[in-house]
Structures are given as structure tokens and as C-alpha cells.
Amino acid sequence: MKGMSTIVKTIANIGFPIITIYGLYVIAHGHLTPGGGFQGGAIVASGLALLAVAHGTSWVESKVKEHDLSMLESLGALGFIGLAFLGLLMGGAFFSNFLVDTSMLFGAIPVDGAANINTGGTLPLMNFAVGLKVIAGLFAIVLVMAIATNKEED
């Protein structure tokens, strides 16, 4: 599949960083504002899909391989399950929030019910893991379908 016109490419180039920054913000603030790993990952993946549709398949195929995306997705899933098992190991229960109320990263307790970016225990880490998984997974679906239809055409 060839790319679209110059107008579409320019608009996609302008819009892609804004969409990506917004999606990463939704992932990073998952424990404070509405959203979370899945929602932010879907936003970032839709920005990547916009780039893939605008610039054409062969351009994207030269930048990123679908094998790497599968590996990133497995890494996200392993991080998620690993955090759950770490809860079993250190907190006594599967999915236990062992990081809260400690002096480690993300371990602070909220003062007067107002949480900030450093609170939440394992929640931000799980958000990052699930966000990585969803970005890689959804973009892998779009990319693989684009490559398959491209090869079928010629």
C-alpha cells in the first residue's frame, strides 16, 4: 500500500506527537485521572495506526519489525504477571499492593486524600506494563494486517 498525499502526511506528522504525548500522559497518570494502561495504550496505538495509514506500509515496515512488537508485548505481559507474583512473594497475596506505604518509588502515602504522581504502590508500574502490552499488541495487529494486504496486492 502506497502512502497518501502530502497534505495527509503533513497533518499526520503534526498530529502524531500530540496524540502520543496525550496517550503517555493517560498511562502515567492512570492512578490519578480517568484512564489507565489500556486506554492510554489504545490512544498511542491509534496514533501509530494514523502514521501507518498516512505513510504507507512499506515506509512503516522499514522502520519497525512486527517481530519486535511481539517481543515488546510479551515483555509487557511478563511484567504484569511478574508484578502480581512479586505481590505473592512480598505481600502475601496474588496482586497484593506491596509497594504502598514504603520508602521506595511510588510508595508515598497521600496526604489529606490527595494523591500525586509518586503514590499508588504497584498501580503505576502495572499501568506501564499493561500500556506497553496494549501499544505493542494493537499496533502489531494493524501492522500485520497492513503488510498482509500489501503483499496480496502486487
Add this chain to the structure above:
Amino acid sequence: MILLDAIHIILPLLMIVSALIAVYLKDLVAATIALASMSLLLSLEFYILQAPDVAIAEAGVGAALTTAILILAIKATKRTEEEEE
């Protein structure tokens, strides 16, 4: 409060209208855009029902990713739907 009730009635009606447009259009790209607008209206309805998490997920997956996948599929096939018989 009467305005909110009116919006709760108007938004599903608009969703039904855009879904019918998506069924009746012969141009498949236009039908895809109608489907995306239905998804966006659904996410607006979720937001009014005070479920912003579901609204963000619906807007990201329903309005953006589904449209991208459908447009990729349409570019690999034909753009217009064929008349039956």
C-alpha cells in the same frame, strides 16, 4: 436536568441514525466514517453517564483503531459495494 434528559434521548437517536447511514451507504469509506461517528457518539454518551474510563477506551478503540483497520481492508479490496443481482 431536563437538558440532560433530552441529551440522553437525542444521543442514542443520533447513534441509530448514523448506524442506518452506515448500512445504506454504498461507498464503503463513507460507511466507515459513519461507523466511527457512531462510536464517537457512544463515547460521548458514556462520558455523560459519568464513565470517563470507558469513554476514553471506546474513543480510542472504536473510533480510531477500527476505522484504521477497516480502511486498510478497503484499500486492499474495492471501494464501492456491488449491487446485488
Add this chain to the structure above:
Amino acid sequence: MNQRNILAAAFLTIVAVFLMFSALFMHPFGEPTSQAMDQYIIDNTVGETGANNGVTSVVFDYRGFDTLGEATVLFTAVASVVMLFRRLKK
């Protein structure tokens, strides 16, 4: 063909009556049946998990198994799509 239409009309009528009855006896909007767990989560979310967003704390902490199932569903979908279309590419 005619007989089949009559059969379909009867079946659709039964389904419509069923749906209308369930719509008539629907639960009032905004009043869940059991809300024993709601108040506990609303009260203790900030203290126990340190998150302001209650939905995230439920999804990733109180009901983590649901998210594990969702992640499994996504992983299976991605794996099957990649496997199917990689075969198509060659």
C-alpha cells in the same frame, strides 16, 4: 418461503415480547442491587492503595484477576492474528 416468513415473524414476536417485559421490569437507573462493597472501596481506596482514581485501584488491585483475564484475551487475539497473517504474507 411463506411458511418460513411466518415462523420468523412468530419468533421475532416472542423475542420482542420478552425484551419488552424485561424492559418494563428493569431495575431503576442508578440504583445497584447490592452496594455493600461500594462504600468500602470509596472510603478506603486512597488510604489502602494511594490512588485517587478508584476505577484503576479496583481494576489493578482489588480485582486484579479480571485484568489478568483481559490481558490473556488481548494476548491470545494478537498471537492468533499475527500467526494467521504471517502465513498469508508468504
